[in-house]
Amino acid sequence: MSEHIVATEAPAVAARGVWATVRRRPLFWTSLAALGVLLVVAAFPGPIAALLGQPDPRACDLSLSGQPPGDGHPFGTDIQGCDVLANVLFGTRTSLFIGLTTTALCLLVALVLGTVAGYFGGPADRVIARLTDVFLGFPFLLGAIVVLNSAPERTPLLVAVVLAFFSWPTLARLVRGSVRSVREAEFVQAAHALGFSHGRIVLGHVLPNSLGPVLAIATTMVGGVIVAESTLTFLGVGLVQPTISWGLQLSTAQTYFQTAPHTLIFPSLFLTVTVVSLIMLGDILRDALDPKGRS
Amino acid sequence: MTPPVLSIDGLTVDFRTSDGTVVPAVRDVSLDVGAGEIVAVVGESGSGKSVTAMSVLGLLPPNARTAGSIRLAGTELVGADAARLASVRGRRVAMVFQDPFGSLDPVFTVGFQIREVLRRHRPEMSAAQRRSRAVDLLRLVDVPEPESRVRAYPHQLSGGQAQRVVIAMALACDPEVLIADEPTTALDVTVQREILDVLLRLRDTAGVAVLLITHDMGVVADVADRVVVMRHGAVVETQDVGPLFATPRATYTRELLAAVPRLEAAHRPDPEAAEAVLTVEGLVVEYQRRRRTTRAVDGVDLHIASGSVLALVGESGSGKSTIGKAVTGLAPVHSGSVVVDGVDAVDSPRRTLRALRRRIGVVFQNPLGALDPRHTIGEAVGEPLRVHRRMRGTALDRRVGELLDAVELPGPWAGRFPHELSGGQRQRVAIARAIALDPVLLVADEPTSALDVSVQATVLDLFRHIQRELRFACLFISHDLAVVDELADRVAVLHRGRLVETGPRVDVLTRPAEDYTRRLLEAAPVPDPARSRRAAARLAG
Numbered sequence: 001m002s003e004h005i006v007a008t009e010a011p012a013v014a015a016r017g018v019w020a021t022v023r024r025r026p027l028f029w030t031s032l033a034a035l036g037v038l039l040v041v042a043a044f045p046g047p048i049a050a051l052l053g054q055p056d057p058r059a060c061d062l063s064l065s066g067q068p069p070g071d072g073h074p075f076g077t078d079i080q081g082c083d084v085l086a087n088v089l090f091g092t093r094t095s096l097f098i099g100l101t102t103t104a105l106c107l108l109v110a111l112v113l114g115t116v117a118g119y120f121g122g123p124a125d126r127v128i129a130r131l132t133d134v135f136l137g138f139p140f141l142l143g144a145i146v147v148l149n150s151a152p153e154r155t156p157l158l159v160a161v162v163l164a165f166f167s168w169p170t171l172a173r174l175v176r177g178s179v180r181s182v183r184e185a186e187f188v189q190a191a192h193a194l195g196f197s198h199g200r201i202v203l204g205h206v207l208p209n210s211l212g213p214v215l216a217i218a219t220t221m222v223g224g225v226i227v228a229e230s231t232l233t234f235l236g237v238g239l240v241q242p243t244i245s246w247g248l249q250l251s252t253a254q255t256y257f258q259t260a261p262h263t264l265i266f267p268s269l270f271l272t273v274t275v276v277s278l279i280m281l282g283d284i285l286r287d288a289l290d291p292k293g294r295s
Numbered sequence: 296m297t298p299p300v301l302s303i304d305g306l307t308v309d310f311r312t313s314d315g316t317v318v319p320a321v322r323d324v325s326l327d328v329g330a331g332e333i334v335a336v337v338g339e340s341g342s343g344k345s346v347t348a349m350s351v352l353g354l355l356p357p358n359a360r361t362a363g364s365i366r367l368a369g370t371e372l373v374g375a376d377a378a379r380l381a382s383v384r385g386r387r388v389a390m391v392f393q394d395p396f397g398s399l400d401p402v403f404t405v406g407f408q409i410r411e412v413l414r415r416h417r418p419e420m421s422a423a424q425r426r427s428r429a430v431d432l433l434r435l436v437d438v439p440e441p442e443s444r445v446r447a448y449p450h451q452l453s454g455g456q457a458q459r460v461v462i463a464m465a466l467a468c469d470p471e472v473l474i475a476d477e478p479t480t481a482l483d484v485t486v487q488r489e490i491l492d493v494l495l496r497l498r499d500t501a502g503v504a505v506l507l508i509t510h511d512m513g514v515v516a517d518v519a520d521r522v523v524v525m526r527h528g529a530v531v532e533t534q535d536v537g538p539l540f541a542t543p544r545a546t547y548t549r550e551l552l553a554a555v556p557r558l559e560a561a562h563r564p565d566p567e568a569a570e571a572v573l574t575v576e577g578l579v580v581e582y583q584r585r586r587r588t589t590r591a592v593d594g595v596d597l598h599i600a601s602g603s604v605l606a607l608v609g610e611s612g613s614g615k616s617t618i619g620k621a622v623t624g625l626a627p628v629h630s631g632s633v634v635v636d637g638v639d640a641v642d643s644p645r646r647t648l649r650a651l652r653r654r655i656g657v658v659f660q661n662p663l664g665a666l667d668p669r670h671t672i673g674e675a676v677g678e679p680l681r682v683h684r685r686m687r688g689t690a691l692d693r694r695v696g697e698l699l700d701a702v703e704l705p706g707p708w709a710g711r712f713p714h715e716l717s718g719g720q721r722q723r724v725a726i727a728r729a730i731a732l733d734p735v736l737l738v739a740d741e742p743t744s745a746l747d748v749s750v751q752a753t754v755l756d757l758f759r760h761i762q763r764e765l766r767f768a769c770l771f772i773s774h775d776l777a778v779v780d781e782l783a784d785r786v787a788v789l790h791r792g793r794l795v796e797t798g799p800r801v802d803v804l805t806r807p808a809e810d811y812t813r814r815l816l817e818a819a820p821v822p823d824p825a826r827s828r829r830a831a832a833r834l835a836g
Contacts, residue, residue: 185664186659186660186661186664186665187664187665187666187667187668189625189659189665190657190659190665190666190725190728191667191678192623192624192625193623193624193625193652193655193657193738194652194653194657194678194679194682194683194728194732195648195649195650195651195652195653195679195683196678196679196682197649200682204667204678205667208669209667209668209669289669290668290669291668291669291671291712291714292668292712292714
């Protein structure tokens with residue numbers, strides 16, 4: 001038998017850590033670079049806007065309302081005569097903050113509740129399933145309007161928390177289903193039979209194997225959240241002026257799409273780049289964390 | 296000899312993978328199947344036997360390239376267009392797959408599904424004709440009460456009945472060739488025997504040419520007329536069934552035949568008497584689903600002495616796996632007692648139970664499923680040591696190395712992932728992990744039934760070797776009596792959750808006291824055409 005094994009032995013195993021794998025993927029660097037630029041913009045919108053023409057997003061000139069891209073205004077001006085580029089740059093911080101914070105909060109709640117429901121099942125599962133039903137059945141806009149209207153001050157953090165409050169159930173259901181299917185796997189049974197504790201089994205075996213689809217949905221969720229913020233803002237219960245966000249710009253611009261399309265196109269472009277980069281990064285990380293995708 | 300119905304000549308199939316490499320699957324395979332003849336294609340996994348069968352119907356995935364010739368009574372099928380293939384599929388060549396429940400649509404009655412085949416291929420038949428034909432077909436394959444079963448849904452049938460329905464569907468249009476891909480692998484031995492009888496009768500009465508794909512030499516010996524042995528995509532040997540078993544020409548065939556476990560009930564020294572490690576008394580396991588209670592195990596008593604192997608045999612649904620789960624704490628015990636090494640494994644504080652689990656090793660059937668795909672095999676083997684013995688660093692690495700060495704795997708493989716190993720190697724990893732904590736009791740649930748025979752033989756050797764060396768008590772769960780014969784000291788036979796018979800191996804396997812055990816023994820396929828045909832003749836006479 002030993003000859004048999006030696007005969008089938010593969011060539012020396014190369015180092016195949018997560019880092020060694022992602023390093024070789026050009027898409028990894030592309031998406032990382034795009035997100036890096038967005039983060040720098042979010043940190044220092046002023047100096048960058050100054051470099052590209054208009055440093056102040058609130059220095060508006062109504063006589064230049066709805067100008068197409070041109071001298072001094074590389075992205076043109078919006079309906080109030082404000083520089084679109086400056087607004088997009090200054091909106092990056094708020095929008096990224098809301099998108100990422102909401103998703104992170106959702107993920108946290110969904111992972112905890114979904115794992116408890118999926119792994120332990122029984123009464124815990126039934127309670128959590130009914131809870132998600134309540135949240136899913138509750139009209140999101142109505143709930144958001146009630147909560148946000150009763151808040152004394154509507155900061156981006158509050159908006160993020162409210163958005164997360166109403167969007168975790170779908171993710172929690174996904175986690176629950178994913179965990180349930182892994183829970184039935186033989187290696188989880190084997191871990192039970194070896195006398196491992198629940199904590200060890202959940203953190204060491206169940207969660208790593210059920211995260212794949214959850215992360216894929218979570219990365220696409222960021223874009224959805226940024227747009228949802230704009231919906232709330234459009235209805236007058238989201239962010240308030242003078243806050244600047246992509247969502248605000250998009251909701252203003254949609255009315256004037258035919259006369260000033262650039263006011264819609266440029267913020268959407270930034271939103272798209274953000275979402276696509278996150279999705280690509282998520283995909284690459286998922287592949288790299290799966291040993292089968294690595295070798 | 297009459298001209299063959301199906302003639303495969305120089306068939307070569309390659310798969311092109313996404314990164315441009317070409318993986319050869321089948322190389323220059325030639326075989327003929329005549330009317331009224333059963334030709335068996337045998338080989339281990341990866342031998343290309345299923346690819347050969349699929350290529351007859353053009354059912355290969357789109358990245359396959361096929362060359363050579365497949366002629367069905369003069370019609371060339373390699374490179375045939377969709378229309379010609381459609382005129383052949385189901386009408387002239389029909390296929391039966393391994394899993395009957397996977398082949399039947401759960402939302403339609405079996406009668407509807409048979410009539411659907413007729414609607415597609417025999418549009419000239421009236422609805423009433425189709426209805427009576429469906430009943431006739433079910434009668435042809437020995438489905439009891441065909442008039443009422445025609446209205447049954449697949450989940451209302453047993454596995455054997457479902458496979459009969461699948462065969463009936465395949466026969467709906469009187470095909471010239473029936474391709475059966477492992478048709479009995481998912482079934483119990485007693486049911487397997489009945490399905491094989493149906494195939495034999497079809498060959499004799501309807502003159503169907505049968506291409507039987509299987510890995511089981513017992514099935515081959517039982518029904519095949521001619522045998523094609525395949526390995527690594529090529530034909531190794533083609534012979535009539537008698538000469539193949541009596542005087543195999545190819546070395547590989549000889550190895551394959553030698554690896555098949557045989558039920559010989561040879562005498563072996565009994566292990567010296569020792570105190571019982573596992574004592575099960577009056578065990579009842581009930582599963583509750585909604586308001587319904589199913590009793591999976593009903594009043595079973597078992598004893599295993601230290602250093603001996605008790606085999607638990609029975610067909611699917613007999614409760615044998617449930618007993619293994621009850622011992623390891625994975626099944627709800629309703630009443631009765633399970634005592635492992637003096638500790639009550641049912642009613643003890645949680646801390647005691649967890650400590651007890653460390654002394655029970657478990658090996659599961661599916662070696663890929665039992666290993667976390669995200670952990671290297673070193674991590675998998677080392678995890679119990681890390682958790683329960685708090686071993687770290689070089690001490691841990693050394694112990695993992697020793698364990699891999701004990702299961703004859705190279706130490707440097709510790710960094711590999713389960714998917715990079717073959718099935719047999721994975722099962723060795725599972726065994727290494729199970730013995731990592733020096734268990735007093737090892738529960739092995741069908742540890743070799745997912746493996747090829749030659750691999751199974753080496754894993755069984757290893758298992759026996761380790762068991763003798765470490766002298767743990769072993770509860771060995773299996774449906775394969777020949778495997779049980781090789782390994783066990785005592786045998787317990789289960790049927791529908793009750794213990795039918797228990798005793799020393801040789802007694803149970805040669806002088807069974809109960810009818811059920813006798814039936815089980817008679818149905819077990821014997822890899823010897825002379826003996827199995829005699830048995831068949833005796834049944835007929």
